[in-house]
Amino acid sequence: MINKDELLFVVDESNQPLPARPREEVHKDEHWHRNSNVWIVNSRGQVLCQQRSFKKDSSPGFWEPFFGGHVLAGDGYKETAIKECGEELGLEMKEEELFFIAVHKIRHTKEFVSVYMMEWNGEVDAIRYEKDEINQLRWIDIGELKKVLIEENGPNWTRSGFEREIIDTLLRKGNNKQ
Numbered sequence: 001m002i003n004k005d006e007l008l009f010v011v012d013e014s015n016q017p018l019p020a021r022p023r024e025e026v027h028k029d030e031h032w033h034r035n036s037n038v039w040i041v042n043s044r045g046q047v048l049c050q051q052r053s054f055k056k057d058s059s060p061g062f063w064e065p066f067f068g069g070h071v072l073a074g075d076g077y078k079e080t081a082i083k084e085c086g087e088e089l090g091l092e093m094k095e096e097e098l099f100f101i102a103v104h105k106i107r108h109t110k111e112f113v114s115v116y117m118m119e120w121n122g123e124v125d126a127i128r129y130e131k132d133e134i135n136q137l138r139w140i141d142i143g144e145l146k147k148v149l150i151e152e153n154g155p156n157w158t159r160s161g162f163e164r165e166i167i168d169t170l171l172r173k174g175n176n177k178q
Contacts, residue, residue: 007073009034015103015112020073034071035113036081038098041170042121046139050088052158053135061135064158065145065166066115077103077114085118090128093118101169104162115166142170 007020011032018031026033040048047065054060069084071077078095085091098116105112124137140148146167148154 006070009071009073009075011112015105023070030110032110032112034077034080035068035111036071036077036084036116037066037068037113038081038085038116038118039066039101039166039170040085040118040120041142042119042139044121044139045142047142047145047170048120048124048137049140049145050129050137051135053131053133055132059158062156062158063154065140065149065163078116081114081116088130088133090130091120101166102162104160106160106162109160111160113160113162115162117166117170142167146171 006023008023008026010018010021010026011034012018013032015032015034021029021031025031042048048067049063049065050067051063052059052061067085067088068081069088071080075083078098078100081098082093082095085093097118099118101115101117103112103114124139127137129137146164149157149159150164150167
């Protein structure tokens with residue numbers, strides 16, 4: 001569950017470290033901070049998507065095609081990605097399983113988001129996800145995800161502004177396997 005007092009990794013507008021601050025203060029006072037996202041894909045060309053818990057403090061009940069969270073004081077991007085997927089999904093992953101895509105600067109949330117991709121071919125039913133974080137999970141075909149998230153601008157999806165780039169990268173990777 002969300003701990004409003006946890007200390008987040010705060011940065012300036014150039015992503016340079018500043019003293020840590022409590023989560024609630026970071027959001028209320030709109031401080032720049034760090035976040036890690038992991039896009040989980042399978043060999044069938046699908047992305048594991050989550051419907052956020054209705055208990056979340058932002059975008060409750062919305063869908064998103066990634067997992068992750070805020071980087072805590074003293075932690076790194078990759079460390080956070082691994083920890084968050086472990087906590088939220090119960091998936092144990094190794095550093096070498098994460099493929100770094102990019103760090104994106106998101107002005108409307110004042111976040112620097114490090115984006116990773118991971119291939120995992122398990123079944124949704126095998127995942128013991130954190131109910132306070134996730135309402136439900138499902139695999140969605142990358143082409144279908146592009147349609148609903150980008151082309152149709154689906155109203156019940158979160159957006160950071162870089163989804164098209166990630167989806168296009170995943171589509172190119174899929175085409176290279178053929």
